Amino acid sequence: GAGVSQSPSNKVTEKGKDVELRCDPISGHTALYWYRQSLGQGLEFLIYFQGNSAPDKSGLPSDRFSAERTGGSVSTLTIQRTQQEDSAVYLCASSLYGSYNEQFFGPGTRLTVL
């Protein structure tokens, strides 16, 4: 079956512009997670959604970052007024309720802020 997909695979933007990154989780997975992978910070948790519960936003680095999950499926991560330090690979993962938190990852979106 299809895995987690993310788009675009690469995004180059100018400092100060807004960007949207998309994640399509595995069909039927109830939880969706966003992580960021950068050279200086390693793999960092950003946010996760589970079902109809309020998302855990505890990892978002600033109020320029936001995410939504529509219809319990697709998610969009939005970064407003991008800065050079936002350059990283943004990874999305999904998991199934009751699966002991086994998360399946997408290929990532590489964001470069010039």
Added chain:
Amino acid sequence: AQSVTQLDSQVPVFEEAPVELRCNYSSSVSVYLFWYVQYPNQGLQLLLKYLSGSTLVKGINGFEAEFNKSQTSFHLRKPSVHISDTAEYFCAVSDYNTGTASKLTFGTGTRLQVTL
């Protein structure tokens, strides 16, 4: 708060030699433990996981790991590596909870470089 330490940033090894990648964790609660592998320009792939029960866990591609609660370690091993094992390996922990989603906390990764 949880943390994961991978002491070795890089591990060079010859093909067909054994390898051990070290992982230690810190947590005030019980945890699940995972090893993920990342090949160049790809996402993370689950190698194996420890949930409960037997402390020796076998995963894909011939890898295994042993959970040691007293030493809070979860070291990854393979008896004979192949060139294709060259990749970045990440150890991760999450809260022990069968149903509720929970974030993964990752180590900084170990680069395994296999040469002939």
